Amino acid sequence: MHQRNLIILVVCQLISATGSIVIVTLGGIIGATLSKNPAWSTLPVSMMVVAVAATTIPAAMLMRRIGRSRGFALASMSSIAALALAIVALYYNSFAIFIAAGMLFGVNMAFTQQYRYAAAESVSPAYVPRAISFVLLGSIGGAFLGPELVARGSHWPGGAPYVGVMFALIGLYTLQALLFTQLRSAVATTSVDGPIAHRQLGGIVRQPVYIVAVLGGTAAYGLMTLLMTATPLSMHVHDGFSIEQTGAVIRAHVLGMYLPSLVSGFLIERFGVVRLMLSGAVLFCLTSVVALQGQAILHYTFALVLLGVGWNFLYVGGTTMLTYTYSSGERFRAQAVNEFLVFGSSALASLAAGAVLYFFGWQRLVWVPFPLIVLIVMALVWVRKDPLLQRKRAIYAAETT
DSSP: OOHHHHHHHHHHHHHHHHHHHHHHHHHHHHHHOOOSGGGTTTTHHHHHHHHHHHHHHHHHHHHHHHHHHHOOOOOOHHHHHHOOOOOOOOTTTHHHHHHHHHHHHHHHHHHHHTHHHHHHSSSGGGGGGHHHHHHHHHHHHHHHHHHHHHHHHTTSSSSTTTTTHHHHHHHHHHHHHHHHTTOOOOOOOOSSSSOSSOOOHHHTTTTTHHHHHHHHHHHHHHHHHHHHHHHIIIIIIOOOOHHHHHHHHHHHHHHHHHTTHHHHHHHHHHOHHHHHHHHHHHHHHHHHHHTOOOOOHHHHHHHHHHHHHHHHHHHHHHHHHHTTTTTTTGGGHHHHHHHHHHHHHHHHHHHHHHHHHHHHHHHTTTTHHHHHHHHHHHHHHHTTHHHHHHHHHHHHHHOOO
16 A cells, blocks of 8 residues: 555645635636626636546546656646636736636646545555545545635735735645655556456446446536535625635535545445445435525535535545446546546536526525436446446455455
């Protein structure tokens, strides 16, 4: 086990989570200030997610050529450039430049999402769920640091609102780039059982387990992005809550996303990946039920916490399930397709968030998860007895006892 890699990835996950929380929290608010049409206020965040989706396949292919360490370090540099561009946008009150900054920031996020794969490649197959969960724990620090930067940094000097926050993030991403130069190469140990090491891509993606893993990750990220992107706009712009109150709800949401990582890897080993993902689906339904009860602080807080925990169970479960479906030689192609679909759906959700909220309101927006969750539950029931899942359960039982 490469403990050095896991520690570096946890710290870098903390930095990336801090940056993404700040940008998601402020993106719609700054967009509402810079845009003439409130329906387009979340466009910078939406285009950021579009850039994530568009960059996922090139990111995987680049790291296949130059390695994880160099790829991640280059991505950190792209965030520094994006934040510098955001500062220019704030100085000149340019909505177009802020959109460009969001898109460039999304390039880094496409690489960030692959930290979990780097962690999985640093451990033996039986400990993949723990490694994935462990790296995601870094975001807990981001859950505290990100909202603090939003709340306190809005008053820092810089010549324009929030410029001080952007400078602070530039410092963090510079540290991140330096840390990635110390990341060691790891031998990928996650693989399917069987002699085939280099199948055609179609043979990989047609596996029922692969399809359900992708569906779980796609729904988890798409629905979470839809609701999380709309929340700051609904709370601060529509309902009049302060930026501090809005930041506190986002902090609670992010804690809900990542605190369960303390146990989600162990829950997969104890109860199986399918049961964990089913639990996540139920929590998504509860999110909508709570949100439909009203729009007070408590409603937003409890709904967003449930959303975070549901995301964690579906996302960690889906990522773990995905690692069952490919050999080490197939990993970059299989991961690239998954990332593209997951963040493509997230991009669509982010694009829709501002417009749906503007035209239909919060109460109608929170109905969206129900049909997708029903589909996920049906898919998980369909695949629960797949032989590939049964073999993996046997490996966990043998190697962790």
